[in-house]
Amino acid sequence: MAIHRNLAAKNRIQKQKLNANIQKQTAFAEAKIKNNKVTIIKTNKNNDVNEFSRKLLHSTIGFIVLLIYSSNDAIIVRNKLLYMFSIASLAEVLRFLNKRFNEIYVRVFGFMMREREKTEKCNGVISYLMGCISVLTLFPKDIAAISILILSWCDTAASFAGRRWGHYTYKFSNGKSLAGTLAAIMVGSIAAYIFWGSGLLKHDPENASWIEEKSVLSLPILIILTGIIGGISELIDLWGLDDNLVIPLLTGIMLRILFKSRMINSKIIPCSALLLQNKRRFSSNKQKEEPMMLKRFWKEVTIQLNPDTQTYEILLDKRALKTPGGSKLTVPFSKKHLALLIAGEWESQNHILKQHSLPLTSLVSIYIDKNKNVNMKHEVINRLLRYFDNDTICYHEPYPDSLVELQKKYWLPIIDWVQTTYNIEVKTTDGISGLKQSENAKEKLKNIIENFDSLKLSAFERATMISKSFLIGLALVENKLSVEEASKASSIETISQTERWGELDAHGIENEDIKRHLGSVACTVMF
Incomplete structure (x- = not known):
């Protein structure tokens, strides 16, 4: 009996020790799980901070686009973005080839990068720049600008709304939420109002894709449609491509189709x-x-x-x-x-009726409705002088050789003529930094164009807008250039591309359009 009691006591002690070990292991496992949860939560917070920094940068670029649209030439902006793209692409190649360089890169820019981009995937800035460059190349200036705005603001709004309220709403097959799409539509409409309806921006009337007085598409309808286009562009997942590339391109394509539609573009301007x-x-x-x-x-x-x-x-x-x-x-x-x-x-x-075949009518209409007003005339003169700082022919590309030769052939004689005729210095550059012409040169040129009558000023305004050059426009209205010469000086980039890769149908249409408008300028000042 005593032996049995001893065995029972030993069994109880062993069970107690076993239970104690199990409890310890359970407590350790729970603590480990809790620690893991804490780690996961911290990681998500870090991701949220990175995403916030990333989207904040995207949104900021939208405001920069508005500034550029109001004060610069789309070709100059695109060329600057190309330089930035080249630098960013080189950095991407280096960081994937060199581990040490990648560590430094991530340390500096990691706050804007997603986790996968740090080790596996290209930085989103590459596709962002590609998207901006693509729309600036393919579409008119205003469509390109609103497309970049949609990318900057709608994508940010959709991201924040999706994270905050997406789990309450319907989820699409690509993982995006109805909450994010609705936010993109709303912010896209706001962007459209700021761009077209607020009056904060001065649109180029000769090159604008939409002006309310000249279209059957009213501003409220355009705002709603642009918002919907922004929401659709943000929602669509196109072959797994980055949203930074897909959103601006889809937006540009849909807006281009909208404005080219006969239903929208049928009201004759003049x-x-x-x-x-x-x-x-x-x-x-x-x-x-x-x-x-x-x-x-x-x-x-x-x-x-x-x-x-x-x-x-x-x-x-x-x-x-x-x-x-x-x-x-x-x-x-x-x-x-x-x-x-x-x-x-x-x-x-x-x-x-064909709108494009009435260039003289539209030019004289602008002269009557706008430039005969004294206050409006001063506003036009000041706006044209801003083009002088950003004059296309003052920004020379260092390559390719064919483009350099065209710049020498068509641009340098115009610059020499202006310098000799008006005794001023015209600054030029082959870099990406902006130019600022001297106040003396601006004052002398201002005195010249202030002496233009209202009709000649309207013609000069059109020539400047079409050629994207204050100096080409001045040479044309002062009979220094023929229409053919002014047209070629305005299109040397297209001429260079044609010499290298052959002519596209779009090139021929664009050249004819430039000649038609510059021809209307010549006829106005000649007769």
Whole structure:
């Protein structure tokens, strides 16, 4: 019995020791799990901080885009981004080839990088720059700018909203949430309002893809559609490509299609007021089915001298042609040949009105509605002088050789002529840093263009906008350059690309458009 009692006591002691060990192991495992949870939470917080820094930088770039849009030339901006892209790409190659360089790189820029980008994946800045460069190359200046804004702001909004409220809403198959998409749509609409509706930006009327007075697409509808486009672009996952590349390209493509649509682009710039007054003429069933198709409604085009104002009026079936501002489209008495050319534009219209074939009409309309106003004239002069600081022909590319030769052939003679004629110094650069021309040069050029009459100033404004060069525009209106020479000086980059890779259809269309507008300038100042 005593033996049995001893064995039982030993068994109890062993069980107690075993239970104690199990409890210790359990406590250790729980502590380890808790520690792991703490580690995971810390990692997520670090990721959130990195993502916040990353998106904050993206959003900041959006404001920089607005500044550039208002004060610079898209080609110059794109070239600067190309330099930045080259430097960033070189850094990416070096950090994947050299572990030590990567450690330094991550130490400096790691606060903006995702974990995978530190070891496996390219930095998002590469695709971001690629997206910006692509839209600046492929699309008009304003579409490129709003596309970069959508990338900068909508992507940031979608990211924050998705992290904060995404688990409450529907999840799409690509992992993105309805909350993020709705946030992108809302912020995209705000961006559209700031860009087109706030009045903070001064858009180039000659190159703008949308101006409310000239389009059947109203501002509220455009704001909503742009927001939806931003939301769709942010939502779509295209073959696994980085959003920084996909969002601006999709936005640019959809906006380009929207503005090129016949429904949007059918209101004729120079005669919108007149056509609205005469809309009752479009009353057939077919015209009702296609209300946006503006067709020729007049039989005869004539000009008539108004003895009271000593100006020529252009008449469509004896009714005066009007500008978008509602004023009669008139030409000074000394410009009879210009009046005949405008009448010829309207006489040459066939069944469907074509906006692009009325360059003289639109130029004279701008002169009447805007530049005859003294305050507006001073504003135009000051805006044109800002182009002088960023003049395309003052920024010379050091390569390729074919482009360098074209710069020497077409740009240097213009610069020499300006320096000799007006006794000023024109600064040039082949770097990425911005130029600032001397105040003396600006003052002398300001005195020159202040002496232009309002019609010549309107022509000069168009020449500057189309050629992207204050100096080319000045040489054209002062009869130093022919239309052909001015056109080539404005397009040497396209000429260089054609010589290297062959001509694209888009190049031919663009060149003809440039010649048409510069031709309207020459006709205005010549006759």
